[in-house]
Amino acid sequence: MPSTHDESAILATDLRKTYSSEVALDSLTLDIPHGTVYGFLGPNGAGKTTTMRLLTGLSDPDSGSVRVCGVDPSDRRAIAGRVGYLPETPPLYDEFSAREQLEYVADLRDISRSVARERIGEYLDQFGLAGDADRRIDGYSKGMKQKTAFIQSVLHEPDVLYLDEPTSGLDPRAARTIRESIIAFADAGTTVFLSTHILPVVEAVADKVGVLFDGRLVTEGTPAEVQARAETGESGSLEDAFLAVTSEPETDAASRRE
């Protein structure tokens, strides 16, 4: 069940990450309360996946600190049950069927057999995979794989759920199912950290939005606040705001050149 303690769900302070001489992330600070859907936006190569890896503890920052539900992600035993992560490439085993995969996940997550069976059955039904549950994953479509991976990331009911492009490449029905699930999890108290390029998805589900550009958080707030701050006008969308805030350095550079 989601945590109920007072600490922030995700608290990152002054995170910095470099690869060789290239700065991937610089001075990133995030404070995300429980039950929030946080839309994490940024152009390709902005450092979103790096951020996710630091927040899950799959990678170490060069400096700065991370706490997830009050736990240091480098404490692997403590963090394991609290977070779920759906990376951009679904971590599935082609040689297994969806049911085998999910039962394997449940086993490693120490979910009792009866509870696991019940949850897996419910999720497979909810995501329309029940009829194909015993087919090997290598024969699945992209959408089916994505849905299976999504179920895998939430099977243990984590406090914090990291989703990297969860609806990318999905048909509208599958995308809607995942979108509705994100809202349902947030309503139940799960914190969802959602990285995507599909801005309407963020507009539809996010309570708060952060925009990463060139390794730095350039703006943060509710979708309405971000739009207002970007001065895109009343008719402006989140897409307009995104384009405005992620082109500022170029504009600055151009004006400096002038």
Add this chain to the structure above:
Amino acid sequence: MSVRQDVRHGLRIGRAEFVRSLRGYLGNPRRVLGLLLTALFFGGALLFALPTAYVLGQTARSVAAVPFFAPAATLVPLGLLSVSVFRTLERLGHIDGADFVLLAVHPRAVVIGLITAEVGRLSLWFGIPIGAVVVTFALGMGSPLLVALGGAVTLPLVCCAAVWGYAGGIAVLRLLRKLPNLRRLLKGVGILAMVGLVVASQFAGQFIVESDLSVQRLLSTVAFDPLVEYVALAFVGTPVSRPTSLGAVAVLAALIALTPVGLAVSTKQVSTLWFTDSVGNNESTQVRRSSGGFSAPQPFAWTKPSRIAWGILVRGRRDPAELSHLLIAVFFIAPFGTMFLEFSGDALGPLITGGGVVLATYLSGATFGLNPLGDDRPQLPFLLLTETSSAALVRGRLLAGVAVGVPIAVLSSFVSILFGITVLEAVATAAVGVVMCLAASMFAVGIGSAYPIYEEREFWGTETVVPSTLVMMVYLFVVGGGTVLGLFVTWFAVTGNVVLTPVFGVLFGTYLLLTGGISYGSYRYALRRHRRYTLA
């Protein structure tokens, strides 16, 4: 509690990884056929070995009388350790689905899982024949207890070797990550070392045969007594048992104590490897540039197939790891390396030209031709919808191979003039070599198209699409055999040693017909496969 939990998770991971491997082996009918052929080949050898093992069991009067017992008892654990290091470097340094597994369980469980799965895989390949030999030996001795005790003695040995080998392998991976230049250097050195090892093994065999050196005496120098005493514990309760020594007990205690320590070291090592990023030159962040656009130089610019060939050559040059399958030839060509050193004077010239032409024909087909559909698979949706004909695409691949092989054939022939062959002989072998290169390339695209491989797999430490091993073997034997035959005839012809008889005429005609016919037929088949190709 956490140890028990990690062991339980580890065994679960091990089971899952083993099942995945098993399904991988059995999931493809062609792989099953390959496995059956392997089993048939080695099964026959095993059938001959079993009666020998039975007789040895019957006649053994003491442990020391078991042939090569002492050196084997020392070398086998070292071998296990080496296998563990090698397999860690090659395969066990990471786990598939790491983003999920590493967030679900402790790294120690992952280490246990990976090692368990590997022990399972190796047991599947080697455990059955070794088990059969041990059981037969025990039956011959009339002591089935040997089988159980053998297992009990082997288990701590395998566990200890596995965890310390794993720790060693991960340490090497960490070092290579920190020093990427060393990794590149080691790849080159590794290939040379392997060739050297194969050649050296030929000399070693020859030396042992020709000198008075006794193999038994040579191997006895490597025996490590406490380890031999420990392995001899397997014979306790059998007619050949000997008193248990203090050394044997000490080795057992050391193995039991060192295994958890090795596991802890391994866990510490992998945690650093998996949860920290590489330092220094991170290859993935290096931006490589190519200026000037795509313009093929002369003579590649002449036709469309030759421009396609140039593109294939450029890609091969920029990503040589894609050509790692060529190394399989080392095992077949290196044994002949000793010949170059043994022969001198008149024989060296013909050997250099012959070796060069054989290598050239091999490279002509094997470099780019043995998996044309598989290599182009990601681009086929585009290629099949362009105006370029299938013939041009196949010819492009064929020419790329010829462009690699022909210079070697010609150069080796003319370099041989310095070693005593005449200009006429050099011109003749070069001409035959050029024709052979073309024939080999045509043959390669055909058999490669018949058996395309699309899946990437780990090969010599590189994740790449590798041609089928069966195809590579067939190609090696057909092209190697055909080239050697052709060279012999050429050599005898230019040196005036061919007697033109009707039998020779028929045999030579058949050879030419087969070489030309099979190559052309193979090429036509490749064209047809390409034209009719549909995406699965």
